[in-house]
Amino acid sequence: MSVEKRQYYFDQSKGMGIIVKTVTRLTVGIVFLFGINVALKGHLVPGGGVAGGGAIALALLSLILAFGKETALKNINRKRITMIATLGMMMFLFLGLIGLIGGNLFSTHFMDNEGKFGILKANIIPLFNIAICLLVGSGVYTIFITLIMLQVRKGSDK
Amino acid sequence: MIELYILLILMIIGSIIALEVRDLLSSVILVGTVGVCLSIGFIMLKAPDLAMTQLIVQILLVLILIRATISKDVRFINSKKEFGIFIIVIIGLAVFINFADEVVNNLPIFGKPIMWVSQTYLKNALNSTDVVNLVSKISLDYRIFDTFGAMIALFTAVIGVLAIGRQRSQEKD
Amino acid sequence: MIYLLCFVLFGVGMYGLLVKKNIIKLIMSMMISSYAIHIFLIASGFRRHGRAPVLDLSNNMQKAVMVDPLPQTLVLISIIVGAAGIALLCVVAIRLYQKFGTFDITKMKEEIED
Numbered sequence: 351m352s353v354e355k356r357q358y359y360f361d362q363s364k365g366m367g368i369i370v371k372t373v374t375r376l377t378v379g380i381v382f383l384f385g386i387n388v389a390l391k392g393h394l395v396p397g398g399g400v401a402g403g404g405a406i407a408l409a410l411l412s413l414i415l416a417f418g419k420e421t422a423l424k425n426i427n428r429k430r431i432t433m434i435a436t437l438g439m440m441m442f443l444f445l446g447l448i449g450l451i452g453g454n455l456f457s458t459h460f461m462d463n464e465g466k467f468g469i470l471k472a473n474i475i476p477l478f479n480i481a482i483c484l485l486v487g488s489g490v491y492t493i494f495i496t497l498i499m500l501q502v503r504k505g506s507d508k
Numbered sequence: 509m510i511e512l513y514i515l516l517i518l519m520i521i522g523s524i525i526a527l528e529v530r531d532l533l534s535s536v537i538l539v540g541t542v543g544v545c546l547s548i549g550f551i552m553l554k555a556p557d558l559a560m561t562q563l564i565v566q567i568l569l570v571l572i573l574i575r576a577t578i579s580k581d582v583r584f585i586n587s588k589k590e591f592g593i594f595i596i597v598i599i600g601l602a603v604f605i606n607f608a609d610e611v612v613n614n615l616p617i618f619g620k621p622i623m624w625v626s627q628t629y630l631k632n633a634l635n636s637t638d639v640v641n642l643v644s645k646i647s648l649d650y651r652i653f654d655t656f657g658a659m660i661a662l663f664t665a666v667i668g669v670l671a672i673g674r675q676r677s678q679e680k681d
Numbered sequence: 682m683i684y685l686l687c688f689v690l691f692g693v694g695m696y697g698l699l700v701k702k703n704i705i706k707l708i709m710s711m712m713i714s715s716y717a718i719h720i721f722l723i724a725s726g727f728r729r730h731g732r733a734p735v736l737d738l739s740n741n742m743q744k745a746v747m748v749d750p751l752p753q754t755l756v757l758i759s760i761i762v763g764a765a766g767i768a769l770l771c772v773v774a775i776r777l778y779q780k781f782g783t784f785d786i787t788k789m790k791e792e793i794e795d
Contacts, residue, residue, distance in 0.1 A: 388560070392641065392644050393638075393639040393640065393641055393644050393645070394640050394641060395641065395735070396556035396557045396560060396641060396643075396733070396735060397557065397560060397641075398557060398561070398641075398643070398644050398647075398757075400561050400565075400757065400760075400761055401557070401560040401561045401564055404561070404564035404565060404568060405564055407568065408564065408567060408568065411568075411571065428670075432666075432670070435663065435666055439659065439660075439663050442656065442659055446652065446656065456652065456653070457649075457652045459637065473637045475637065475639055475644065475645070475648045475649065478648045478652075478655075479644070479648070482655075482659065485659055485662065485663065486662065486761070489662055489663065489665075489666040489765075490568055490768075492666050492669070492670065493572070493665075493666060493669045493768045493772075494568075494571070494572065494575075496669050496670060496673040496772070497572060497575050497576075497669075497673065497771070497772065497775070498575070499673070500673050500772070500775055500776075500779075509683070512683060512724075513682070513683070513686070516683065516686040516687070516690065516720070517686065519690060519716070520686065520689055520690050520693060523690065523693050523694070523697075523713045524693055526709060526713075527693070527696070527697040527701060527706060527709065527710065527713075532703070532705055535705070535706070535709065536705070536709075539709050539712060539713070542713065542716065543712075543716065546716050546719065546720060549720055549723075550720075550723060553720075553723045553724060553727050553748070554727065554731055554732065554733045554734075554748045555723055555733070555748070555753045555756075556733055556735075557753065557757060558719075558723065558753055558756055558757060558760070561757060561760055562719075562760060565760055565761075565764045568764065569712070569764060569767055569768070572767075572768055572771050573705065573708070573709075573771060575771075576705065576771045576774055576775055577705055585703055585785075593699075593700060594700060597696055597699045597700055598696075601692045601695065601696055604688075604692055604695075605685075605688060605689060605692055608685065608688040609685060612684040612685050612688070615684060615725070616725075618682075618683050618684065618724060618727065619727060619728060619729035620728070620729070621725060621726050621727065621728055621748075621749045623726075623749050623751075625751055626749050626750060626751045629750065629751065630747065630750075633736060634736065634738075640735055640736045640737075640738065641734070641735050641736075642734035642735065642736065642747075642750040643734055643750050643753050643754055643757065646750055646751065646754045647754045647757060647758065651754060654754075654755070654758050655758060657758075658758045658761045658762050659761075661761075661762045661765055661766075662761055662762070662765045664765075665765035665766065665768060665769045666765075668769050668772075669768060669769055669772050672769075672772050672773060672776055673772050673775075673776075
């Protein structure tokens with residue numbers, strides 16, 4: 351560990367203490383992978399896109415809570431995370447609209463069912479789960495960082 | 509199902525205390541315990557998807573509510589009670605529970621549901637795809653428009669939070 | 682009897698919505714009411730000695746002893762929409778606090794009338 355990093359770890363002014371920082375650094379990746387796992391296996395085991403996206407958002411939130419908002423928001427700022435939310439919504443919409451090609455109904459299954467793609471044996475339902483996961487995770491994260499930026503001060507808006 | 513009765517009574521007591529206590533932070537945490545009790549109840553009623561979703565959403569909501577009440581000068585409530593409104597509301601709720609009793613007597617018995625629409629879903633469960641989890645199958649295949657509407661609502665809420673939560677006063681400073 | 686307890690829980694939420702004056706308490710009352718409706722819907726689809734709605738591909742006779750998956754789907758959608766609405770309400774409450782300096786709705790009304 352470099353000297354600057356070590357100084358940062360012992361700096362008590364940003365975020366919480368050193369124990370919380372170390373434990374968060376160890377667990378945040380596991381929680382993130384758990385969220386991706388729940389979202390991708392939504393058609394096989396209980397879970398789904400909503401729970402997976404919520405778990406991903408919780409991993410990012412624990413980063414903010416432990417390390418302080420300046421460190422966490424350095425790479426993941428509001429513009430990028432809003433773009434990911436919009437991407438999820440557009441993915442959901444276009445997956446539905448592709449089914450309209452050829453005079454079929456909304457969200458018709460357009461892949462074949464022979465299981466050529468391995469994970470896509472369940473047709474387009476995992477893709478819908480991924481879209482929901484992107485939208486829920488980044489949307490909840492956007493809501494929370496907007497709340498953190500808001501300062502609760504008495505009568506500051508008068 | 510004696511555990512379910514205990515859980516529901518616990519939820520009722522918890523929500524009454526959460527509404528009556530004067531400390532706002534304790535109240536938020538009590539609502540969190542009520543949500544966790546609901547999650548355990550979903551597991552008892554054989555709904556594991558909902559248990560996971562409820563637990564994660566509950567943690568997020570408690571974080572958001574704590575963020576709203578974190579500043580120290582708003583934590584305690586000092587307001588006098590008005591007993592007229594209190595008594596009228598209690599009488600109204602007693603009438604409501606009385607009518608609810610008659611409604612409950614006309615519902616199907618607990619433990620024997622009328623699965624009318626679900627029969628079709630269960631019959632065609634494995635026809636088109638290999639989706640094993642039936643909740644995922646129904647919500648993303650037969651009832652895709654409901655999920656689409658929910659996602660539109662969530663996206664609109666995100667845009668609304670971004671629009672309402674702008675820091676206009678800070679830019680002026 | 683379980684249905685009646687769900688109605689009582691809904692009544693508790695309604696009581697808070699009608700009597701309380703703090704905005705955070707009002708948001709909590711809405712959450713409690715939605716919990717009552719969720720557990721009522723799930724309990725209406727419960728089958729005694731049933732199993733969770735996840736199929737086992739090696740067993741064919743299991744569909745007869747499965748709980749109703751349709752209310753679970755509807756409640757799943759309801760949880761998402763409710764969480765989004767409550768987050769929006771919290772942001773509105775914080776903005777109101779910034780404007781009026783209180784969470785109490787009667788004090789807000791007095792301040793508007795002054």
